[in-house]
Amino acid sequence: MAIIIDGKKISTEIKDELKEKVASLNKDITLCVIQVGSDPASTIYVNNKKKACEYIGIKSLSYELPNETTEEELIGLVEELNNQPNVNGILVQLPLPKHINEDKIIQTIAPHKDVDGFHPENVGRLSIGQKGFVSCTPAGIVQLLKRYNIPIEGKECVVVGRSNIVGKPIAMLMLRENATVTVCHSRTKDLKEITKRADILIVAIGKPKFITKEYVKEGAVVIDVGIHRNEDNKLCGDVDFDDVIEKVSAITPVPGGVGPMTIAMLMHNCVESGIA
Numbered sequence: 001m002a003i004i005i006d007g008k009k010i011s012t013e014i015k016d017e018l019k020e021k022v023a024s025l026n027k028d029i030t031l032c033v034i035q036v037g038s039d040p041a042s043t044i045y046v047n048n049k050k051k052a053c054e055y056i057g058i059k060s061l062s063y064e065l066p067n068e069t070t071e072e073e074l075i076g077l078v079e080e081l082n083n084q085p086n087v088n089g090i091l092v093q094l095p096l097p098k099h100i101n102e103d104k105i106i107q108t109i110a111p112h113k114d115v116d117g118f119h120p121e122n123v124g125r126l127s128i129g130q131k132g133f134v135s136c137t138p139a140g141i142v143q144l145l146k147r148y149n150i151p152i153e154g155k156e157c158v159v160v161g162r163s164n165i166v167g168k169p170i171a172m173l174m175l176r177e178n179a180t181v182t183v184c185h186s187r188t189k190d191l192k193e194i195t196k197r198a199d200i201l202i203v204a205i206g207k208p209k210f211i212t213k214e215y216v217k218e219g220a221v222v223i224d225v226g227i228h229r230n231e232d233n234k235l236c237g238d239v240d241f242d243d244v245i246e247k248v249s250a251i252t253p254v255p256g257g258v259g260p261m262t263i264a265m266l267m268h269n270c271v272e273s274g275i276a
Contacts (some may be wrong), residue, residue: 003148003250007140007257010147011264015056018271022057029057029274031089031115032081036074036100037067049091052263058270061087069272072088072099075108082110088273089115093267112276115269126172133269138170141202141223141259142177150200150221150250153178158195160184160211160238161204166225170202174177191215209240212248222251225258 021031031053046062052059063077074092081087090113096102106114111121116151117135125132145152157179161167167183174181179200184191186205195201196214204225205209215221226238237254245251252258 002245002248003080005144005148005257007144007149007252007254007260010144011140011260013147013262014261015052015267016141017110017265018272019056019126021271022274026275027057027087027274028086029270030061030062030086031091031270032063032087033091033093034063034074034077036065036069037094042085042095045091048263048265052267052271054158055273056267058267058274067097069097069100071104074100074105078105078108082108082113087113089113089270091116091225113273117169117269121170123164126169129176132271134173134265135165135169136265136269137166137217137225137258137263138173139265139268141170141225142173143265144252144258144261145221146225147199148250152200155168155179155199156182156197157200157202158182158184159202159204160195160200161206162190163204165197166204170204203238205238207238208236209243211239212243213240216244216247218247219249219261220247222248223258224252224254227254227259 033046033049037068050060057098081090090109092105095104106118109119111119114122114133117133122132126134139202157174159167162183162185170235171181171183182194184194196217198217198220200221202223206226208228208230220240221242224237224239228236230236235255
């Protein structure tokens with residue numbers, strides 16, 4: 001019987017640990033969240049981040065800017081927050097309107113306040129094994145594996161997807177944990193043959209129910225990062241959960257698997273920024 005990896009439970013554990021840590025500090029920790037425009041999904045994420053801050057005891061400042069905000073105006077706000085010593089973390093909610101260059105905005109955030117872990121300096125630190133902020137979703141995946149006592153060292157890990165936010169950083173993190181890592185993507189030949197070797201299969205390909213049992217090794221651990229709405233308007237992942245469940249030893253559901261961990265690890269980064 002496969003273990004269903006409960007991201008809600010683990011994220012609550014992490015938030016409770018952080019709440020205790022924040023209560024023991026003699027200082028405020030402040031996260032600034034900037035949202036440009038009113039994308040409904042972004043609004044939900046921002047509200048969830050505010051709730052998590054409130055639960056843990058982190059002060060949350062929200063900047064809700066109109067869609068027509070210029071790139072220069074946004075850069076000006078970020079630079080202003082960079083220079084405020086009482087601000088520990090800065091998060092610019094993505095995606096941004098098309099007239100704003102996301103890379104430029106990410107690079108404007110001071111690396112020591114980049115709690116999303118997207119700044120090139122933090123990405124570089126990850127790649128050479130130095131301390132820095134790590135992208136929240138990949139960091140959450142590692143926590144799920146560790147807190148379920150799933151061995152990583154020496155295991156064959158296959159990552160499907162090479163995005164800067166998930167695929168590349170999780171590959172680096174799994175290398176750091178001494179796994180043997182293969183990264184697959186849209187140009188990979190014989191994908192099925194490669195994924196079937198994986199002891200740990202991490203899927204972030206952005207295609208609903210793409211991974212079926214034919215792609216999965218018997219007894220593998222499957223981590224599903226995707227989230228989509230199917231034809232019945234129900235949430236599903238990149239993995240066909242019902243198809244692979246009998247074949248795996250452990251799997252993350254969608255929803256309730258990786259998703260809750262992203263905000264938990266964001267809170268972790270905020271607290272670390274406040275302590276530093």
